[in-house]
Amino acid sequence: MIGHQAYLMLAAVIFGIGAAGILIRRNPLIMFMCIELMLNAVNLTFVAFSRALDDVGGQVVVFFVMVVAAAEIVVGLGIIVAIMRRRPGANADELSLMKG
Amino acid sequence: MLAAVSTVSIITFAIAGIICIGGALGVVFLSNPVHNALSLVATLFGVAVLFIAQGAYFLAAIQVIIYAGAIVVLFLFVIMLLGVDRITSMASERSPLTLAIGAVLGAGVTVGILTAILAGIDTPTGQRSVSGALDPANDLNVIGKALFTQYVFAFEITSLLLTIAVVGAVVLSRKAKGEPIDLDEFPQPELTAADMADDGLDLGPAPSAEVDQ
Numbered sequence: 001m002i003g004h005q006a007y008l009m010l011a012a013v014i015f016g017i018g019a020a021g022i023l024i025r026r027n028p029l030i031m032f033m034c035i036e037l038m039l040n041a042v043n044l045t046f047v048a049f050s051r052a053l054d055d056v057g058g059q060v061v062v063f064f065v066m067v068v069a070a071a072e073i074v075v076g077l078g079i080i081v082a083i084m085r086r087r088p089g090a091n092a093d094e095l096s097l098m099k100g
Numbered sequence: 101m102l103a104a105v106s107t108v109s110i111i112t113f114a115i116a117g118i119i120c121i122g123g124a125l126g127v128v129f130l131s132n133p134v135h136n137a138l139s140l141v142a143t144l145f146g147v148a149v150l151f152i153a154q155g156a157y158f159l160a161a162i163q164v165i166i167y168a169g170a171i172v173v174l175f176l177f178v179i180m181l182l183g184v185d186r187i188t189s190m191a192s193e194r195s196p197l198t199l200a201i202g203a204v205l206g207a208g209v210t211v212g213i214l215t216a217i218l219a220g221i222d223t224p225t226g227q228r229s230v231s232g233a234l235d236p237a238n239d240l241n242v243i244g245k246a247l248f249t250q251y252v253f254a255f256e257i258t259s260l261l262l263t264i265a266v267v268g269a270v271v272l273s274r275k276a277k278g279e280p281i282d283l284d285e286f287p288q289p290e291l292t293a294a295d296m297a298d299d300g301l302d303l304g305p306a307p308s309a310e311v312d313q
């Protein structure tokens with residue numbers, strides 16, 4: 001078995017790519033995908049620590065993260081569809097005003 | 101410790117890691133949103149492989165089912181609903197300065213975490229866990245027991261969260277001002293038998309308008 005440090009490093013790289021993606025891209029859908037990348041990197045970290053510490057708590061937290069991510073995606077995509085219906089072609093920079 | 105690492109596990113980790121990083125780079129740098137979504141599937145699948153390599157079989161299963169199955173399908177559904185062309189045109193060009201700042205900040209996050217790892221901050225404390233020990237051969241039982249005993253309150257809150265998310269999605273996708281959905285918004289062209297014949301469809305003679313019930 002590979003040591004947990006290798007998994008932590010891989011998760012750090014994926015997290016960094018996701019963070020850079022959020023800063024670079026301005027398409028709301030792609031930004032959501034980058035958030036998923038970061039969540040997955042964190043999940044990988046949780047599982048690696050779970051195995052390193054021989055504790056099932058980390059895996060339970062990953063379960064909760066997946067549920068919260070699913071709920072977040074449902075609401076977020078609903079918001080994106082509602083925005084696109086009213087203002088087609090909007091990107092994240094143009095949506096800085098919190099009014100319709 | 102190093103001698104115990106088998107070649108198979110190294111190869112598995114290397115392949116899955118390459119798939120993960122390649123997919124993550126694809127999510128960030130490809131321009132077609134469908135390609136972004138498929139790259140996301142690659143990353144999620146690679147993470148599932150790494151879950152299996154660490155003995156988290158149940159999490160690997162729900163990773164594939166929920167993430168690669170449900171969430172990415174939801175992404176693709178929204179992409180298709182809004183139209184791929186419209187989404188692609190929405191990706192505005194960034195100035196080189198912004199790109200550089202984003203890349204530097206992302207690399208900074210990565211380097212910072214890697215430094216912390218290599219500095220040994222992650223060293224396990226050696227304390228025994230309170231949630232129960234892992235048992236990869238009996239994964240589902242162990243997780244289920246922890247979920248429904250120690251974490252049962254969080255689990256119930258999760259059901260509340262999902263309910264709120266469903267209600268929120270319905271509210272967000274309703275038409276404004278609460279008016280009912282106007283079916284005339286989506287006019288359906290009347291198909292005649294001649295049109296169907298042009299499309300290569302032959303449904304036989306048109307049914308009589310006055311059919312006995």
